Amino acid sequence: MMRLDDNDDDVSLFDAEEDTGRGKSKKTKIKHPVASFFHLFFRMSAILVYLLCELLSSSFIACMVTIILFLSADFWTVKNITGRLMVGLRWWNQVDDDGKSHWVFESRKGNSKQLVSDSESRIFWLGLVVCPIIWVFFIFSTLFSFKIKWLAVVIMGVVLQGANLYGYVRCKVGSRTNLKNMATNYFGRQFLKQRNYKEERRLLRSEHMFALF
Structure with missing residues (x-):
């Protein structure tokens, strides 16, 4: 795997955990349906709860906690599972012996790209890009409608989903x-x-x- 950090060193991403024989399947086939489902489920659920919160519950606290739980679950799932399975990318942070923090961006080598399904790749990037844009729109709608109490929630949506977007773009295009x-x-x-x-x-x-x- 290719590791893109401050030192631009090479590092193994999957530690031979994936069977290369799986690359023989059709690239258009969704090979990880559960991962593909949850890649969209948590982030879309957070958006739907935000839009329908007044219909679902009269309690602002209950809606806010539910949205934050969905956003947190989405952040962890996309960062640690769906990116690795669906497009062969992963980003993370490590602290060296000197206590210095390093951000690491990893991707499969070119000869392993056959393991990535075109359908899964489209699902991954579509969900990764569109949802943060929606949360940015919610920031402006919150300000213009004077619903300031929701501002912290929508900012959290932008930060958590935007962090994953930035991390995976770095993995995709390099340093x-x-x-x-x-x-x-x-x-x-x-x-x-x-x-x-x-x-x-x-x-x-x-x-x-x-x-x-």
Whole structure:
């Protein structure tokens, strides 16, 4: 497995716990239906309880505790189980002998990607990206509707689900340096495209003016 931390060392992620023979199954098949279910169950349940809390219960405390329990269960499940099974990624924190904290981002090596199902990958990333966006929307709706008592709950939703999103994006694309390089390359390509487009427009105008004469 590939470990992406401050030292960029290589480390085993699964410790040979997965049988490589499973890679022979179809990539479109959902090989971990239970993990796929719970990947969406806890986070969607938290959102539904938040939306329907006034219909489900008149107690704010009961709804708040229920949402926090769902968010906590979702954070632990996605961080420790579904990411490892569904897409072969894992992030975690460790403290070395000197007491220094290190964030570690791990992913399967390229020759093991055949173990990842395309269907599971789509389910994983869809749930991972969409739900934090919904909680960000809830922050604005809470402020605009003056439901300040819910602000702490929706912020917790953004923090817990956003942490998993950030961790798995780091696992997927690499270290922080790689993230910066990707951003730099993207904006560089956009700049070159815009420049080439303007140059082509200028040449076309020149040819048009030359044709008139």
